[in-house]
């Protein structure tokens with residue numbers, strides 16, 4: 001996989017170098033299948049597991065980039081977005097001349113799912129910055145937790161990027177059947193088990209990177225999935241027991257309710273010190289799975 005600088009206004013575009021450079025823009029219209037991971041599809045061509053890379057890009061302020069990839073799966077690496085963030089920051093970012101366009105939220109948009117196992121919820125509201133409040137409620141030993149943060153504060157690389165994906169050991173067979181075994185391999189995910197004595201933070205493969213790493217990873221996923229709105233969000237997001245399907249359902253609902261948002265710029269005085277693209281054509285960030 002190779003990340004290549006792109007002109008202002010390009011957005012984030014996947015390019016399948018093994019299929020005549022077929023391009024799949026990272027936008028809501030191309031969302032394909034969503035269960036344990038988010039996939040994009042255009043004219044039958046797939047890109048799987050887009051969320052961690054998209055999260056890294058939005059998290060550190062990259063708006064325009066081409067992601068060249070020679071197969072259908074974005075590398076899972078260590079299950080977090082830190083390897084992507086490190087590679088991109090090492091290569092460098094360039095501020096582009098054109099001002100960043102935001103999706104500024106004007107009125108609430110909400111998605112609810114009521115089920116016997118508990119209600120799920122996600123909503124986006126008007127607000128300054130890009131703040132996220134996430135609540136999870138998993139079986140022990142993960143349990144309940146919440147995380148609140150603001151992306152505009154610039155702390156993504158430290159607070160969110162290192163948080164790894166996680167899975168229950170008991171789901172391994174099912175995930176393997178679904179072709180998603182990478183979700184519970186030792187070096188690409190936190191593995192928990194329901195048979196572990198119920199104690200928050202008990203995992204099978206080594207210490208957690210944060211005491212609340214699970215909920216931080218849900219925030220990482222949410223940022224990556226909301227990237228599919230096509231522009232950076234200017235507003236406040238609240239999610240309770242949500243997942244990829246709920247995240248992308250919110251993107252669809254938001255994009256279809258044209259009265260709920262406007263495309264706008266920020267005046268320079270309040271603009272965050274973010275850069276918009278990779279530096280130059282000479283040093284694309286190279287990533288090896």
Ligand SMILES: [Zn+2]
Nearest residue numbers: 051165217221
């Ligand atoms: Zn994830």
